[in-house]
Amino acid sequence: MTALNEATHNVDVVVVGAGFAGLSAAHDLVDKGYSVVVLEGRDRVGGRVFTGEVAGVKVDLGGTWVSHRHTAIREVAEQVGGTTVPQFTEGRSTLWLAGKRSTYKGTIPKLSPAALVNMGRIQLALDKMAKTIDVDAPWNSPRAQELDAISLEEWLDRKRARWTTRAMMTIITKVEWGCQPSDVSLLHVLRTIRAFGGFDFMLDAEGGMQESRYVETTQAIAVRYAALLGDRVHTNAPVRRITEDGDGVTVETDSLQVNARYAIVTTATEHRGGIEFEPALSEPAQGLTNSWRLGALSKAFVAYDKPFWRADGLSGEAVTDTGTVFITFDVSPSPDGPGILMAFCDPRVFDTHASEVRKAQVVKQLIDLFGPQAARPIDYIDHCWGTDSFAPGGPNPAVAPYASVRYGSVMTEPHGRVHWAGTETAGEWTGSMNGAVLSGRRVSSEVARLLLVTDTHDRKKALA
Numbered sequence: 001m002t003a004l005n006e007a008t009h010n011v012d013v014v015v016v017g018a019g020f021a022g023l024s025a026a027h028d029l030v031d032k033g034y035s036v037v038v039l040e041g042r043d044r045v046g047g048r049v050f051t052g053e054v055a056g057v058k059v060d061l062g063g064t065w066v067s068h069r070h071t072a073i074r075e076v077a078e079q080v081g082g083t084t085v086p087q088f089t090e091g092r093s094t095l096w097l098a099g100k101r102s103t104y105k106g107t108i109p110k111l112s113p114a115a116l117v118n119m120g121r122i123q124l125a126l127d128k129m130a131k132t133i134d135v136d137a138p139w140n141s142p143r144a145q146e147l148d149a150i151s152l153e154e155w156l157d158r159k160r161a162r163w164t165t166r167a168m169m170t171i172i173t174k175v176e177w178g179c180q181p182s183d184v185s186l187l188h189v190l191r192t193i194r195a196f197g198g199f200d201f202m203l204d205a206e207g208g209m210q211e212s213r214y215v216e217t218t219q220a221i222a223v224r225y226a227a228l229l230g231d232r233v234h235t236n237a238p239v240r241r242i243t244e245d246g247d248g249v250t251v252e253t254d255s256l257q258v259n260a261r262y263a264i265v266t267t268a269t270e271h272r273g274g275i276e277f278e279p280a281l282s283e284p285a286q287g288l289t290n291s292w293r294l295g296a297l298s299k300a301f302v303a304y305d306k307p308f309w310r311a312d313g314l315s316g317e318a319v320t321d322t323g324t325v326f327i328t329f330d331v332s333p334s335p336d337g338p339g340i341l342m343a344f345c346d347p348r349v350f351d352t353h354a355s356e357v358r359k360a361q362v363v364k365q366l367i368d369l370f371g372p373q374a375a376r377p378i379d380y381i382d383h384c385w386g387t388d389s390f391a392p393g394g395p396n397p398a399v400a401p402y403a404s405v406r407y408g409s410v411m412t413e414p415h416g417r418v419h420w421a422g423t424e425t426a427g428e429w430t431g432s433m434n435g436a437v438l439s440g441r442r443v444s445s446e447v448a449r450l451l452l453v454t455d456t457h458d459r460k461k462a463l464a
């Protein structure tokens, strides 16, 4: 990867963003013989995957897990030598609801029969509705208008969800969409459930979305993948402006200009708004950028000498409706230590505090969940995605009611010579690293087809 230099580049395609979508699009186009430049606004590649270190162990501050069905991201990882390890699930899970702690084996928490029946009914209804959603174009699904007109919370009200069901759905909403159930449209929730292979698959570790993670970390995969592109990738290059004339596009950063035949923008939908387009984006395309805003999510890692909870028969997996932390997982590299607990934290009560306050909040909750030994951490790290200075946000957009039907259909509609990718634009697996890679592949085929048509036309003209 190169640092920025004063220069003008002339290439076939300029790719904006060096997350998995941008890197995949660039690779595919280079493989097809086209010249490519990738411009990344951050000082690193990877986007929503980012490596941190705690007690000498590399950890995923952003995107982490892959399932056996995530074949696209796995192919990328295989190409650069990534090794998966299964998510640790042995032992009992911990549940903390309304101040009461319980532990349970398997996937069904220890709740009253009435609570379990209510939760099962809600889950079944969501799964049934999700099956009717067109994952590529949810806005065209039967009853799309109706499903997009209410929030998840309103729907839970109508279905008479009990407080336990609401508590669990709030936790799921915070981790999947980085918001509250009142902030997200039912249609968008159903699309994600469909895209993530159903409710159970979305939540499961064994055999599901949280099945395994990479020893090297996911950003290390992105870094290696970017390295194969060599000096085509420029970091510290936030794109400010994209101008189109009849024959191509000019893409400008603060100190670099790229003239290309096509541009591919792979930022999250919200961050398209950070670029000035000439001609300007259509009203619906601007509406998309304004309304498909990323939710927020924070992650903390607390390291101990040993994974002490395992000796107590606990898996380290916990779900709680109280306080800052709402889900934990054991991501220890070995039973001998260090023991590492990963905690998803609620940005609204976490991000504004100083680091030592955040650490104290997390450790206090881990003591409640796993006992007094949790009071003696040897190291700590966290990352608040919502407060990133560039391209802030969480894993997925918190798409509010009406915004899917009103603006969703323009998401992949080219703006002249500007084409779009990014995990949000994927159908199946949208919102995951796998979706990001798939979107990069889709857009590279789209643009390669156009380049081929132009090349054939030019050749015919030259021969005439």
Ligand SMILES: Cc1cc2nc3c(=O)[nH]c(=O)nc-3n(C[C@H](O)[C@H](O)[C@H](O)COP(=O)(O)OP(=O)(O)OC[C@H]3O[C@@H](n4cnc5c(N)ncnc54)[C@H](O)[C@@H]3O)c2cc1C
Pocket (backbone or CB within 6 Å): 016, 017, 018, 019, 020, 021, 022, 039, 040, 041, 042, 045, 046, 047, 048, 049, 061, 062, 063, 064, 065, 066, 237, 238, 239, 240, 266, 267, 268, 271, 272, 274, 275, 297, 298, 299, 385, 390, 391, 393, 394, 395, 396, 421, 422, 423, 424, 431, 432, 433, 434, 436
């Ligand atoms: C906390 C967290 C946990 C997650 N957990 C998982 C998980 O376990 N499994 C999973 O599959 N997925 C997970 N995800 C989601 C996953 O990380 C993303 O879906 C995926 O990485 C998105 O890739 P992308 O290339 O589409 O977008 P990004 O990675 O966001 O890449 C877009 C890039 O564009 C850059 N950019 C933005 N604006 C500009 C500009 N103007 N100029 C130049 N560059 C710009 C950004 O800096 C960014 O690098 C998680 C995400 C988060 C945040």
